[in-house]
Amino acid sequence: MKIGVLGTGIVGRTLGSRLAALGNEVTMGSRTADNEAAAEWARTAGASAGHGTFADAAAFGQVLINCTSGMVSLTALRAAGADNLRGKLLIDVSNPLDFSRGMPPTLGVSNTDSVGEQIQRAFPEARVVKTLNTINCEVMIAPGSVPALHNLFLSGNDAGAKDETRRLLQSLGWPPASIVDLGDIGTARGPEMYLPLWLRLRMALGTGHINVAVMVGE
Amino acid sequence: MKIGVLGTGIVGRTLGSRLAALGNEVTMGSRTADNEAAAEWARTAGASAGHGTFADAAAFGQVLINCTSGMVSLTALRAAGADNLRGKLLIDVSNPLDFSRGMPPTLGVSNTDSVGEQIQRAFPEARVVKTLNTINCEVMIAPGSVPALHNLFLSGNDAGAKDETRRLLQSLGWPPASIVDLGDIGTARGPEMYLPLWLRLRMALGTGHINVAVMVGE
Numbered sequence: 499m500k501i502g503v504l505g506t507g508i509v510g511r512t513l514g515s516r517l518a519a520l521g522n523e524v525t526m527g528s529r530t531a532d533n534e535a536a537a538e539w540a541r542t543a544g545a546s547a548g549h550g551t552f553a554d555a556a557a558f559g560q561v562l563i564n565c566t567s568g569m570v571s572l573t574a575l576r577a578a579g580a581d582n583l584r585g586k587l588l589i590d591v592s593n594p595l596d597f598s599r600g601m602p603p604t605l606g607v608s609n610t611d612s613v614g615e616q617i618q619r620a621f622p623e624a625r626v627v628k629t630l631n632t633i634n635c636e637v638m639i640a641p642g643s644v645p646a647l648h649n650l651f652l653s654g655n656d657a658g659a660k661d662e663t664r665r666l667l668q669s670l671g672w673p674p675a676s677i678v679d680l681g682d683i684g685t686a687r688g689p690e691m692y693l694p695l696w697l698r699l700r701m702a703l704g705t706g707h708i709n710v711a712v713m714v715g716e
Numbered sequence: 717m718k719i720g721v722l723g724t725g726i727v728g729r730t731l732g733s734r735l736a737a738l739g740n741e742v743t744m745g746s747r748t749a750d751n752e753a754a755a756e757w758a759r760t761a762g763a764s765a766g767h768g769t770f771a772d773a774a775a776f777g778q779v780l781i782n783c784t785s786g787m788v789s790l791t792a793l794r795a796a797g798a799d800n801l802r803g804k805l806l807i808d809v810s811n812p813l814d815f816s817r818g819m820p821p822t823l824g825v826s827n828t829d830s831v832g833e834q835i836q837r838a839f840p841e842a843r844v845v846k847t848l849n850t851i852n853c854e855v856m857i858a859p860g861s862v863p864a865l866h867n868l869f870l871s872g873n874d875a876g877a878k879d880e881t882r883r884l885l886q887s888l889g890w891p892p893a894s895i896v897d898l899g900d901i902g903t904a905r906g907p908e909m910y911l912p913l914w915l916r917l918r919m920a921l922g923t924g925h926i927n928v929a930v931m932v933g934e
Contacts, residue, residue, distance in 0.1 A: 599828065604827050604828055605827050608826065608827050608909070609822050609823050609826050609827065609912075610817065610822055637933070643933045643934070644931045644932070644933040645931055645932075645933060646929075646931050648931045651913075678917070678920060678921075679920065680916045680917070680919075680920050681916065681919065681920060685916045685920075687912050687916075688912045688913035688914075688915070688916040688917070689913060691826070691909045691910070691911075691912045691913065692909070692910055692912075692913045693909075694827075694905050694906045694909045694910075695869075695906035695907060695909065695910045696906075697906070698898045698899065698903045698905075698906040699896070699898070699906070699930060701898075701899065702896060702897065702898050702899060702903075703896075703930075703932055705932060705933065705934070707932065707933030707934060708930060708931065708932050708933070709930075709931050710928040710929065710930055710931070711864075711928065711929040711931050712917060712921075712926060712927075712928055713862045713863055713864055713866045713926065713927050713928065713929050714862070714863075714921055714923060714925065714926050715855070715861045715862040715863060715923065715925030715926070716861070716923070716925060
């Protein structure tokens, strides 16, 4: 599959490398065509890995993954171009972490809106699915690094897009039973507002290899 | 133990009844001394149950439990009176659910503040511990209604107050290993901002008998 990864941070590089290793063709996009992090990533991620601008990556991918910070995702996606997003599955992995108030960060978007909703509103012809934002990138590509069955969440308006997302998650090692469909893109507020708890669990437990398992009674 | 329960809603009534059944003396407080819900609760909760104003309940309790809505908790606690809170463990179970924007509710306090922090700031001589707000009241008093080990969170500035809270939680059936100390009262933002995810899990899964288990890798 041709995948466009938007963003050159640790999330984009880690997801991109794993998806390339799984046999996908991956192009990483950034603000400029000569981004050094993207070029270095492409050199090490194998023959099927390339890099370019956000627009290059978005035009290349049949599936797009937004790995930019949620604080700048709309800017990055505008640079990618609505024409390059139209009709495509756009997996939004971002969190709008705002470090300007100190540590731990607050959220730059929350409560009455979410980045997932902002993206879907700005690009109504993209098929946005929010997922993977509730774990760090090491766990994203190695769910077995956390014990037992633990959960991911899906938020999106398009059932077919969610099915495609499920298949991509399964290729990363996430069993079908681990994936909880929360509903439409409006439900992205839940997983995005979970981040402040995740941040404090990471601080209290001293590791980022954490995730929640949703336990359900009768 | 003498416990003051502030609030006459389903959370206060359920927690109060269970704590009375466990042998505690419980007084339920509300805005007015003749609150019908509190009077009815006291009639059915046994000889050790009483009711009165917020100030009556706060003066009575060695331990206080804030079961009012987080939207009105500061008002209720001001009515209870700083003198009646001084030096006492004040367990804050509240969530600031704002139903004015429709369902599911948003939070009336979030991101850059929390109700737990507001209460501690307003009553610096109370020993505030935030806990139990991440589950519904049926699970609060019957952790076994959800399978396996699942977690509660503690946020508070006073180590002794957290120890007292742990003992009270254990009396309700929560094993020590289920209780995660997140840190100071500032960490209450995490569990409070988790509520939007809880609300959407409840809608998606069709039951309120849910809780999260924190899974930790190496």
